[in-house]
Structures are given as C-alpha cells and as structure tokens.
Amino acid sequence: MAGLDLKDLRKNYGTVEVIKGVDLSIDHGEFVVFVGPSGCGKSTLLRMIAGLEEITGGELWIGDRLCNTVEPRDRGIAMVFQNYALYPHMTVYDNVGFGLKLAKTPKAERDRRIREAARILQMEHLLQRKPSQLSGGQRQRVAIGRAIVRQPEVFLFDEPLSNLDAALRVETRMEIAKLHQDLGTTMVYVTHDQVEAMTLADKIVVLDRGVVQQVGSPIELYQRPANLFVAGFIGSPKMNLLPATVDAVEGDIVRVSSRDLAATAIRARSDGLKKGDSITLGVRPHALVPNQNGNVVGQVALVERLGNETNVSVRLPGGTPLMVVLDGDRALRLGESIILGFDPAQALLFDQSGVAREPL
Amino acid sequence: MSKAGPIVGGIAAIVISALVFLVPFAFIILTAFKDRAQAAALDFTWPASFNLWTNLVEVVTTRNWMLVTAFINSTILTVSSVTLLVVFAAMVGFILARRKSRWNPLVEFLILAGLMIPPAVVPTIWLMQGLGLFGKLHGLVLIEVAYNLPFSIILYRAFIATIPRELDEAAIIDGARPLDVFFRVILPLLWPVTVTNIVVQSVGIFNDFTNPLYYLPGNQNATVQLTLYNFQSQFNTSYNLLFTNILLITIPPLIVFLFFNRQIVAGMTAGAVKG
Amino acid sequence: MTALTVTESATRKGHPAGARRRSPYPAWFFLPAAIIYGVLFLAPTFASLYFSLTRWTLFNSVFIGLENFVQFFREPFLVQGLVNTVIYAVITSGLKVMLGMLLALLLTSNIIARGYLRSVVFFPVLVSTVGVGITFTVLMHPTQGMINEGLALLGIDGPGWLTDPRLALISVALVDVWKGVGLATVIYIAGLVAIPKDYYEAARIDGATRWQNFWYVTLPLSRPATATVIILSFIGGLRTFDLIWAMTRGGPGFASDTVASVIYKQYQAGFYGLSTAGNVVLFVLIAVLVVPLTMFLNRKQGHE
Structure with missing residues (x-):
C-alpha cells in the first residue's frame, strides 16, 4: 500500500529554481494527473519522484519511506516514457523481463510474470518480435508491460500518448483507465493535454512555472478554478x-x-x-x-x-x-x-x- | 554524344587507374610466382615457371619459422589492442556524451592533442623500461591503445549522442547499475560503430611499423611488419621471397577490405570529418 | 565537502544510509582510458620537455640547457631534416587535396565502373606501408626498375628516383600520395554527396556553365571536406616516418631525412637527449603550423 507525500519539494539547476516548493499528498490507488503548459515543471516533478532527477530540497515519501536519496530501483516505482524507450536490441519478451533479470528473479518466476503481463495487455503474439517490428500502439503496450512486471506500488507515466495518432490515443487512454481499475495501484500521469487529464484523473494537479496552481477533481477544476491561470487552462474553448x-x-x-x-x-x-x-x-x-x-x-x-x-x-x-x-x-x-x-x-x-x- | 562521354571517359579512367594502381599489385603477385633468377631482373613479365608454393615454404620456414611467430604476435597484438580500445573508448565516449561536467573541455582537449602530437619516443621507452613493459608484447598493446584511443572515442561519442537518453533511464528504473546500463543496453546498441572501430583500428594496428620498431625490439616477438622490414636486407637478392612476404601480409587487409569496405570508408570519413 | 554536509544533515533527519545517490554516469568510466593515455602518452610528452634539455643515457641525465636545440638548428643535416619535413607535408597534402577532389568529382559523376574505380583507388590505403615502400623501391630502381623501363619505351631517359639527392624526397612523397589519395577521395566523396541538389538546380536555372558550377557551388560547399583533407594529410606528412624509412632511410646522404627519421637515427646512435629534442621540435612544428591552419580553415567555414 503506497501513497505519495511531497513536502515542500524543490529543484534547482544552478541558480534557476524550476520546482518551487511543491506540497502534495496522493492516496494509495489514486490516479493523479500533472498538467500544465510546457516548461511548467510537471515532467521534472515526475522524474524527481522516479529518482531520475536529484531532489534539491524538501521530502519525498513513498508509502512510509523517505525516498529522497533512494535509488530508482528501490522506490517501488515503474515508469512509461513518452518515446517508449524500448531496448531496440532485445525482443519484446526480453524487454519486459529485463528488470526481473537484473533483479535475478528465478527464470520460471520471470517467465510466469512476463506471460501474465502479456496476457493482461493482449500482446502474447508479440513476445518474440523486436521493437522495430511493432507499431506505435504496440510499442506503447510493451512499455506498459515492462512497467507491469515490476509489480510497482506506483506507476509513473510521462506523456505516454503524445507520440500516438488521434484515434489510437483515445483507445490507449481507455486502456490505461481500465488498467488502473484492474490493478488498483497509485498512478501519476503527466500530460499537457487537458482532455487526457479530465478523462483519466481522480485528481488533477495544475502546475505553472514550478508552482502548484490548484489540486482537485476534474469537475472541481472546471467549475471552481482557483485562479485565472487554471480558469484559462482547463476547459475548451477557454473561459x-x-x-x-x-x-x-x-x-x-x-x-x-x-x-x-x-x-x-x-x-x-x-x-x-x-x-x-x-x-x-x-x-x-x-x-x-x-x-x-x-x-x-x-x-x-x-x-x-x-x-x-x-x-x-x-x-x-x-x-x-x-x-x-x-x-x-x-x-x-x-x-x-x-x-x-x-x-x-x-x-x-x-x-x-x-x-x-x-x-x- | 552525351552518352559517349561517360563511356569514353570511363574507359580512359579504367586504363589509367589500372596502370597507376593495379600494376604495382600485379607486379607483387607476378614476382611472388617467379624463381630467384627471373625475379632478380625486376621485370613486369609473366613467370617462366610457377614457384609460389616453394617460395611460400621458404619464406615461412626461414629463420626458424619466424614469419609464423610474427603472424601470431601480430594477431595477439591486433586482437587485444582492438578489444581494449573498443571497451575503453566506448566507456569514455558514453560518459562524455551523457554527463555534462567541467572536465569535458579538458577531455576534449586531450583527445585533440592525442590526434596531433607525435609521441615522445625515448621518454616513452624510458618509462616503459621502468614499468617492465619495454620489449614486451603486452607493453606494445598498451601503447597501441594509448595512441589510438582519441580516434575511437570520437567515433563513439558522435554515435552515442544519437541514442536517446530515455533508454538509460528506462534501464535505471528497471534496476540497472551503471555497469549494467553500459554493458547490457548501450554497448550492444553501439554495434555498428564498434564494427567500424574494429575494422579501421585493426587494419591500422596490423600495419603499424613504427611503434613495434621502437618498443618491441628483438626477433622472438617481431610483428609481421618488422619481419618484412628485416627480410628486406636479408633477401636482398631474393626478390621472389621478399614479394611473397609482401603478398602474404597484404592478404589480411584484403580480406577485411572485401568484407567491410563500407564500414571502413564510413568510419574513416566520419572520424575524419568530426576530428 | 558539500557531499559530506549533505550526508550529515541527511543522517540527522533520519534519511536512509548512503545518502547522496551516485550518478548513473560515474566518472570512473574514464579511468582505464585515462590511466593508459596518461602514463604512456601524456607523461612521456611532459617528460620530453625536460629530457630534451639534457645529455641522457636513460640511466642518468645531465642538464645542458638548450644545447640540443642549438645543435638541431646548427648542424646542416638536421636543419635539412626540418626543411624536408615541411616540404614533404606541403607536397603530400597539396597533391592529395587536388587529386582527391579531382578523383571524387570523377567518381561521383555518372561514369561507368564507378564501384571498381572507387575500390581500386581506396585499396592502397589499407596496405602495409612497409610493403608499399619496398615495392616502389623496386619499381623505382634507376636501371632495372619498371618505371624507368616504361619511360624508356617512350624514349625518355628516366631519372634515379631514389638515388638522385634532388629527387629522393619528392619520389617518396609521390608514393605517399599514391597510397593516401584514396582516403582524401572518400572524404571528398562524402562531402560532395552531402551538397544538396537544389544548389545545382538553382545554378542551372541561373544559366551556370559546368565550370561555374564547380567554381561557385562545389568548391565553396565542399570546404569542410577540404579542411579535413588538408589538416589530416598535413599532420600525417609532418609526422611521417615508416614510408621514408622503408624506402630511403633518409638517404642518399641526408637528402630525404625528416624530423621523424632524425629522431630515430639519433635514438639508434644513443643520443637520447638529442633525439628527444627532435621530438619537441616536431611537436612545436606541428603546433605552430597546424593550429593556425586549422583556425584559418575553420573560420572560412563558419563564414558561410
């Protein structure tokens, strides 16, 4: 059972402050979407949770562990990248199983979990292919499969749909929603697309210039924006x-x-x-x-x-x-x-x- | 007329190129087939009798099978130097491309310096003697690595910059430690440049004459280039044997050329343009 | 220092042990390369600066100031080595640029047997320099050599390519060009192929002749390739040793000695200090000639 607690989280690059003290509490099983214009710090914040960016100040709690300096592999997270980041030289099977192999999971157990993930994502027939032989949607599915086998407490998604065409985006969006229902784990999702945010989120976090503008359910944000930025950002056409x-x-x-x-x-x-x-x-x-x-x-x-x-x-x-x-x-x-x-x-x-x- | 141009020009080019570039090789081959008396005339003529096999046997067995020893030494030298070069240069290229640090300008400077500055020979010998590396094959291996690192690093760095960083990050999240990221994710992806590196560097090191001459004196660990150089004085009157030797040591590069022509050209031009 | 403070404050707050995370790109990846390069290349280079100022037997050295350098610039045969080195570098790089460009133009046109021609021109690059040197020494034999026999058929009395002191250096340089022009050609081919077709089409619409095409489009746009060929072959020319050693050993007399062959000769003779001074001279020569040349060629390139 793992929620997330961000306490006054900060990130500087030299003298430039890109995350200016974020306080946020995410419950176990919640689907939280970080949304904001490009450069607002949403991806940086996600990467800080993942452990890909150093945390300059504040505290990051995953479950009841303080994770500021914990290695990414020990944080109980899995991440899906915008450009999929599949290992081109490995088959789908090896891509999905790479993390387990590194963790020296016994072969039988590894095989069971890879096939289980493939079954959930209906990609059993793709297991022996290389990433270059897959369509964009299939690659995204493999990337998600790679996250699932890690059995993470928290899933992190970094703009996972932005490389897909419009029709596939809607379809994959629904699959992610279903995945959340089935697995019931905490998910943190970054996007600049407010439709994705509105449709997927239990809770939306609107960010601008490294500051949280508002946290709330999609309808709350739509009906009761806290400030001009949120009012202008959520809703289409704009308020x-x-x-x-x-x-x-x-x-x-x-x-x-x-x-x-x-x-x-x-x-x-x-x-x-x-x-x-x-x-x-x-x-x-x-x-x-x-x-x-x-x-x-x-x-x-x-x-x-x-x-x-x-x-x-x-x-x-x-x-x-x-x-x-x-x-x-x-x-x-x-x-x-x-x-x-x-x-x-x-x-x-x-x-x-x-x-x-x-x-x- | 517009059609005749390329054909006439082409035929002229073929004739001239054959005269300039092929005749010397033909001369090597013909002389290697001749007997001693005919070879001594240094003529571009058809062999009166075919003696390639006798010539080969004599070249190979002379001076207590020295050429065989030399081929073994050259093979060890080439294979080990290139192996170390590939791994160490890829490691440097990887960090250089991925990590922005204040050391980078210094490293870049050292790479350029390594491409330009001629090695200081006698101080190197002095130092190698101190380290017990002088006149040793493994010492020469390290020398070849040191001198050829800059070129290999340049080849690798340019290529690594085109590999998306998300792959490293995905691997890190999957639990990979730095060595896993490098050896299991990055190095396999570098295969095309690695082939280029292997081919270009092995041709260069196999053909290297100067460094073995300085750092590997003595007959028992001569390389093929040194052996040829020594045969030059020994076979002063046996041109058939001298050219059989030349023919023999031209075969490895020829094989590489036939199979990896494209990688060699790509590597040499890429490295050159970036350097 | 900073890392230490972080660790301390982290432990105080009850952070997990091993506070600061290590970079996924550790600096120790530089280490194997750095040690080999540092010990076997950098250290001797620095050491040479000192030993060039000594009389040196490898076991002990006596500081003699600039005496080695004075000798280097006073002894006529050493001075000739210096001059020869520059002549050799200029001839080889000049010819490689011109012939390389010419061959590249030929080999990118729609000539027949292009693949064959490219291979034939490039193959000598891969062949043993010593082998090439020995072969051409035989071909250039003044009386029996094939080159002079061929010239005799045309009624020309061929010179003593390697025996005539005025010709020896140039003959070796020509063989160097024979062996190295293939590399210049492939570099030029890469440069020419990279020029967008649009420029030629625009020039054609403007009514440019083939000569104008070459002069105003090809030549300026292949400048990066030119810079590369010049710098590469110039450095190679200044450092050259193996071909000269295989063909003339610096002879006849000192007619074809270069700094690199002088370094070897002095080393063989046991004048280690003088040999090392030769190294420093070569190093300075390269720095003095190549650095301004590189800057000049690159400035022009940035101008476009």
Whole structure:
C-alpha cells in the first residue's frame, strides 16, 4: 500500500529554481494527473519522484519511506516514457523481463510474470518480435508491460500518448483507465493535454512555472478554478475573461459592469473588494446563450458550424473577443448583432491578483 | 554524344587507374610466382615457371619459422589492442556524451592533442623500461591503445549522442547499475560503430611499423611488419621471397577490405570529418 | 565537502544510509582510458620537455640547457631534416587535396565502373606501408626498375628516383600520395554527396556553365571536406616516418631525412637527449603550423 507525500519539494539547476516548493499528498490507488503548459515543471516533478532527477530540497515519501536519496530501483516505482524507450536490441519478451533479470528473479518466476503481463495487455503474439517490428500502439503496450512486471506500488507515466495518432490515443487512454481499475495501484500521469487529464484523473494537479496552481477533481477544476491561470487552462474553448469594474459591494453580492458588460450582480467572496476596484469576470463559452434581455452585446465575427454545436466568435464594443458555444446548428450572419446572457451563478469573479472570489 | 562521354571517359579512367594502381599489385603477385633468377631482373613479365608454393615454404620456414611467430604476435597484438580500445573508448565516449561536467573541455582537449602530437619516443621507452613493459608484447598493446584511443572515442561519442537518453533511464528504473546500463543496453546498441572501430583500428594496428620498431625490439616477438622490414636486407637478392612476404601480409587487409569496405570508408570519413 | 554536509544533515533527519545517490554516469568510466593515455602518452610528452634539455643515457641525465636545440638548428643535416619535413607535408597534402577532389568529382559523376574505380583507388590505403615502400623501391630502381623501363619505351631517359639527392624526397612523397589519395577521395566523396541538389538546380536555372558550377557551388560547399583533407594529410606528412624509412632511410646522404627519421637515427646512435629534442621540435612544428591552419580553415567555414 503506497501513497505519495511531497513536502515542500524543490529543484534547482544552478541558480534557476524550476520546482518551487511543491506540497502534495496522493492516496494509495489514486490516479493523479500533472498538467500544465510546457516548461511548467510537471515532467521534472515526475522524474524527481522516479529518482531520475536529484531532489534539491524538501521530502519525498513513498508509502512510509523517505525516498529522497533512494535509488530508482528501490522506490517501488515503474515508469512509461513518452518515446517508449524500448531496448531496440532485445525482443519484446526480453524487454519486459529485463528488470526481473537484473533483479535475478528465478527464470520460471520471470517467465510466469512476463506471460501474465502479456496476457493482461493482449500482446502474447508479440513476445518474440523486436521493437522495430511493432507499431506505435504496440510499442506503447510493451512499455506498459515492462512497467507491469515490476509489480510497482506506483506507476509513473510521462506523456505516454503524445507520440500516438488521434484515434489510437483515445483507445490507449481507455486502456490505461481500465488498467488502473484492474490493478488498483497509485498512478501519476503527466500530460499537457487537458482532455487526457479530465478523462483519466481522480485528481488533477495544475502546475505553472514550478508552482502548484490548484489540486482537485476534474469537475472541481472546471467549475471552481482557483485562479485565472487554471480558469484559462482547463476547459475548451477557454473561459472568457472580461475586464470589469466593481460598482457596489452588498454583503456577498458584488455588482460589476464595463463597456462590454451591462450591470451584473454576482455572488462572490467580497472581503476586501470595494467600489471602483478592477476585476475580471470569467464566463465559460457554454454558459452564454442568446437572450434579448442579456447583458452582453456584440457583433458576430466568425462562425464555425460543427453540426451538433456552433462556435461563435463575437466582437464586443471594447474590442475584447468573446467565444460562445451554442447548442445545435445556428445560421448566423457575419457582422450580425447578437445579444447574449448568462446565469450569474455560472460566472466567476477574479480579483486583481488573479485569485478566484468563489462564493463561500 | 552525351552518352559517349561517360563511356569514353570511363574507359580512359579504367586504363589509367589500372596502370597507376593495379600494376604495382600485379607486379607483387607476378614476382611472388617467379624463381630467384627471373625475379632478380625486376621485370613486369609473366613467370617462366610457377614457384609460389616453394617460395611460400621458404619464406615461412626461414629463420626458424619466424614469419609464423610474427603472424601470431601480430594477431595477439591486433586482437587485444582492438578489444581494449573498443571497451575503453566506448566507456569514455558514453560518459562524455551523457554527463555534462567541467572536465569535458579538458577531455576534449586531450583527445585533440592525442590526434596531433607525435609521441615522445625515448621518454616513452624510458618509462616503459621502468614499468617492465619495454620489449614486451603486452607493453606494445598498451601503447597501441594509448595512441589510438582519441580516434575511437570520437567515433563513439558522435554515435552515442544519437541514442536517446530515455533508454538509460528506462534501464535505471528497471534496476540497472551503471555497469549494467553500459554493458547490457548501450554497448550492444553501439554495434555498428564498434564494427567500424574494429575494422579501421585493426587494419591500422596490423600495419603499424613504427611503434613495434621502437618498443618491441628483438626477433622472438617481431610483428609481421618488422619481419618484412628485416627480410628486406636479408633477401636482398631474393626478390621472389621478399614479394611473397609482401603478398602474404597484404592478404589480411584484403580480406577485411572485401568484407567491410563500407564500414571502413564510413568510419574513416566520419572520424575524419568530426576530428 | 558539500557531499559530506549533505550526508550529515541527511543522517540527522533520519534519511536512509548512503545518502547522496551516485550518478548513473560515474566518472570512473574514464579511468582505464585515462590511466593508459596518461602514463604512456601524456607523461612521456611532459617528460620530453625536460629530457630534451639534457645529455641522457636513460640511466642518468645531465642538464645542458638548450644545447640540443642549438645543435638541431646548427648542424646542416638536421636543419635539412626540418626543411624536408615541411616540404614533404606541403607536397603530400597539396597533391592529395587536388587529386582527391579531382578523383571524387570523377567518381561521383555518372561514369561507368564507378564501384571498381572507387575500390581500386581506396585499396592502397589499407596496405602495409612497409610493403608499399619496398615495392616502389623496386619499381623505382634507376636501371632495372619498371618505371624507368616504361619511360624508356617512350624514349625518355628516366631519372634515379631514389638515388638522385634532388629527387629522393619528392619520389617518396609521390608514393605517399599514391597510397593516401584514396582516403582524401572518400572524404571528398562524402562531402560532395552531402551538397544538396537544389544548389545545382538553382545554378542551372541561373544559366551556370559546368565550370561555374564547380567554381561557385562545389568548391565553396565542399570546404569542410577540404579542411579535413588538408589538416589530416598535413599532420600525417609532418609526422611521417615508416614510408621514408622503408624506402630511403633518409638517404642518399641526408637528402630525404625528416624530423621523424632524425629522431630515430639519433635514438639508434644513443643520443637520447638529442633525439628527444627532435621530438619537441616536431611537436612545436606541428603546433605552430597546424593550429593556425586549422583556425584559418575553420573560420572560412563558419563564414558561410
């Protein structure tokens, strides 16, 4: 039984700090996804857990062991790499069994475990092939097989799907989800693809510039992003962020408006807010609907008709672009004037430091 | 006309190249077949009688089968030097390509220095005498390794840089220690350059004359190149035997050339361009 | 020091033993190579700097300052060795560049029997230098040698290639070119093949003649190969010993002596200090000529 505990974990390259104190607790059996833009430190953090990067500061606990200086082979982890990293000169059988061979596992036991992994991944027929004779999807499967035979307490995945084509990616994603269900082990998964994050994760960790921005379930992150970064990163198309000004604060009701936005009252945590403050109103493209009494008016600038929904890009008087996703197929003319409204309960306010003012 | 050009040019090139490059080899072969009297004329003529076998027997058995000893010595020298070169150069190339450290510029400098600087002969002899390596075959093996390391390292480093680092990391996670990573994962993957290295270095070391001359005096451990050099004065009047000897020591490189032509050319050009 | 502190603080906090993890790329991998190279190459090189300043019997040495070097630059036959070395290097590398380029152009064109020609040109590279030397000594025999007999058929009275003091060095250099031009050719072939076809097509659209093609496209774009051939054959030429020793032993007289053959002769004669001074001279000669040459050739290359 092994969860993970990261306590103020830090990583410097010389004077450059790339991981700036990460605190994170992962329960046994949880599927955790690290997500963020490239260069945010998500892969570095994963490699620190794996033991491929030295830990500069803080503590890494795997289960009840402090693992800062433990060799990778002794951490009870297995890792799947982005480019598979299969040994080109070994057959699939030897690739999967390499770790066991190094650990001097008896031959019979080794053979049993290799075949067991092959059965789970339905690749028994591939065992005698060399990696060069495999397709991308099959290689990924072997890489996962190599991880399974180690019977790790924690699986680590470093962007495992990004070298696969779109169709195969969806398929393999589902297989990984099933693998997690079957094995029930802790899995840590790094990706820059938010769809992968949303579909696979029990818990998403959003990282930016070496700092954890938010930790939560996929729906929490979608509905209640903690700050502007998460709001902009999770959800597709991105959440609209409209600059506005506070007109009045009445208890937990904040009234805001701007050139693009008629007066709107939103429930929010209002401490410290006062009339005249700049504020950002966030509203998801899906929350906007045409409404003659709506509080946003603009001109249709671009229409993408997808059949089941229609993406409309609207130009507001202040120049801010607004993305709207409408249900069904709508025939809109370019330049046409459009009035949109939204349920204030689905909008969020962000103060000047970018922190979400969620209602308590 | 546009078709005739390459053909006429080609025929001219074949004739000229044959004259310049093949006639000397033909001369070696013809002379090796002749008897002593005909060979002494140094002519480019057909052998009056075919004496290759008698010539061979005489060359091989002369001076108490010295040529056989020499072939054995040259084989030991070549095989052991190349083996050590391959392993040690690959190890250096591996660390040099993988680990960025402040020692790297120094190592790179030493590699270039090794390619350029002529070895200091007498101090080397003095040092080898002190270490008990002078005049010993294993001493010469170490000399060949020392002098040829830079070239081999350059060949290896360039190739290792193209092997993805994730392979090392996958092996580390699989529980491989540094020696496992190197010998079980990296070294097998280096096989193409290793072949190049083996071929290029073994031809060079087998043909080496200068270093055996300096560091391996004495008849009982002569190499084939030294033997040929010594026969030059001994067989001054028996050109048939001298050229039989030349023919014999040209055979190993010829075999290598026939089988590994491509690797030799690739290795020599790659090493040269990078060096 | 740092590692020690880490270990201490780690143990205090109750970290597992053996705190700092070892690198997967340990520096001791350098060790076998470093020891062999250091002991058998570097150490003698440094030692030579001292012993070149001594009168030396291998058992004891007497410091005599720069006397060996003075002798090296005063004795006419030693000075001639120095001059010969430079002449030899210039002739061989110059001819190898020109002939190598020419042969490479020929062997990358659509000529017939290309594979055969490449093999024939390259094979001498792999043959024993001593064997080549002996063979050509016979071929260059002034009266019976095949070369002069061939020339006689054309009505030409061939010279004493290796017996004429004015010719001996050049004759050996020509044999060196015969043996080594194959390597220059394959290096050039690699360089020529790497030139993208687009340049030739663009030049053709611009209406370039074959000569212009060569002058403005091939020559500048094969500059890296040229640099390699020049530097490689120049260093080889300066260090050359085996071919000269197999063919003339520096003779007639001292006519074809080079620094490398002088080093060997002085060693044989037991003048170990002088021999080592010759080594230092050769080392300095290479450094003085090759380092600026390399920088010059590489600067031009970076200019493109």
